[in-house]
Amino acid sequence: MKDETEKYKDLLKIPEHNNVSFDLHHISISYQGKKVTSDKVKYMQKYRGKGFILDFYKPNSNILFIK
Amino acid sequence: MNFIFSEETDFSTNRVIDWLYYYNSKYEKFIGYGESKDLYTFNDKKYSITFGGKNNIESNSIFTNNENVNINSTWFRRPYKYADHFSSDFDYEENAYPAGKLHNAINSRFKVFWDFIGYKLEEYHHLGSFQTNSLNKPIVLHEAQKLGLIIPKTIVTNSLDDLHSFFIDCNKKIITKSIHEVIIDHRHEIKKDEFIFLYQMTKLITELDDDVPKIFAPSLFQEYIDKEYEIRTIYINGECYSAAIFSQLNEQTEIDMRNRDANRPSRYIPYKLDDSIENKLHKLMIKLGLKFGAIDLIKSKDGEYYFLEINPVGQYGDVSMICNYYLHKKIAEYLVNTAN
Incomplete structure (x- = not known):
């Protein structure tokens, strides 16, 4: 991911406080673009919440059940 | 039966399950609370663990559909200890006990139950640890140093003044990373259906801003090591x-290799560490009580090996696949073959 922290750092901030560690003020921000609504993403999301074993990297994967 | 404690979407787990299928070995995968309708529910099983009394007769039994589950081995891949199925299933009525208090009570009871199950399962053949799914970075660095591994110059401090001295001492090139695990990443909507993604990596610090508070929460800093290459060692x-x-x-990957470049992936080659380094890592893993770990090291331009950290539940799929180590197969064989 392209680090664009400088460009977007004012959009969402970690609060300044003595109990916040130094590293938390150095988290990275990337632009992720618009919501992806492609068929492939919809297909993946369909199974995400259903508790099947997920594996989309392998064609003959061990998805147990497809509605 | 092989028990696997993991997450819903851990691809490495699924690859091992493929090999368990190949070896005709049954498995059951447990995943944590919050991961929706998982493959495991508490109520479809009956657990009885008996112990004590004058004769101290111990028995463990887990039944599914009235069949006794014969435990072969357990892989604590990424164990989650708060599998509370109550909160997501239960609709609160008006006269019910306050939801927050009830949730807290149920969750803490489940944690004790899961800790006990994990403790008992560690008596059987197992890989990974139910108790140790994260390590204390400064302690691990200390222990590594005691065993003769070189570690980068490190400071844990809450003082800007001391950080400034350390910064000068390290030629104004230090890195900051979380003393614990990275903060959970976050997708933030900036316009309708348009997002920025916030995530944590190791960051290089080459100047200390004036607006840094004089006191902050204790944080970890290390000298920046100019590396020739990184080494990822999977210990099994x-x-x-x-x-x-x-x-x-x-x-993009120079400071933190996790910030992968999809269009230009980093080159991996199989690598054999010096025996003396491997022996020290082995002693460190024994000291930490771990049989599995993803260990990060750096080979510096000055020819030294620097130990960075161990992730006891780290990813190993990249190393396995690119270097042809067949680690998923090796893990499955370890689980199936209880004699090793």
Whole structure:
């Protein structure tokens, strides 16, 4: 991911406080673009919440059940 | 039956399950609370663990559909201890006990139950640890140093003044990373259906801003090591499987290789660490009580090996696949073959 922290750092901030560690003020921000609504993403999301074993990297994967 | 404690979407777990299928070995995968309708529900099983009395007769039994589950081995891949199925299933009525208090009570009871189940399962053949799914970085660095491994110059401090001295001492090139695990990443909507993604990596610090508070929460800093290449070693039950990763060739992965460049992936090659380093890593893993770990090291331009950290539940799929180590197969064989 392209680090664009400088460009977007004012959009969402970690609060300044003595109990916040130094590293938390150095988290990275990337632009992720618009919501992806492609068929492939919809297909993946369909199974995400259903508790099947997920594996989309392998064609003959061990998805147990497809509605 | 092989028990696997993991997450819903851990691809490495699924690859091992493929091999368990190949070896005709049954498995059951447990995943944590919040991961929706998982493959495991508490109520479809009956647990009885008996112990004590004058004769101290111990028995463990887990039944599914009135069948006794014969425990072969357990892989604590990424154990989650708060599998509370109550909160997501239960609709609160008006006269019910306050939801927050009830949730807290049920969750803490489940944690004790899961800790006990994990403790008992560790009596059987197992890989990974139910108790240790994260390590204390400064303690691990200390222990590594005691065993003769070189670690980068490190400071844990809450003082800007002391950080400033350390910064000067390290030629104004230090890195900051979380003392614990990275903060959970976050997708933030900036316009309708348009997002920025916030995530944590190791960051290089070359100047200390004036607006840094004089006191902050205790934080970890290390000197920046100019690396020739990175080494990722997957430790499985006494064996080290290493890869040299040329992450310094790309600006995007130079400081933290996890910031992968999809269009220009880092080059990996199989790598054999010196025996003396492997022996020290082996002693460190024994000291920490771990049979599995993803270990990060750096080979510096000055020719030294620097130990960075161990992730006891780290990813190993990249090293396995690119270096042809067949680690998923080796893990499955370890689980199936209880004699090893």
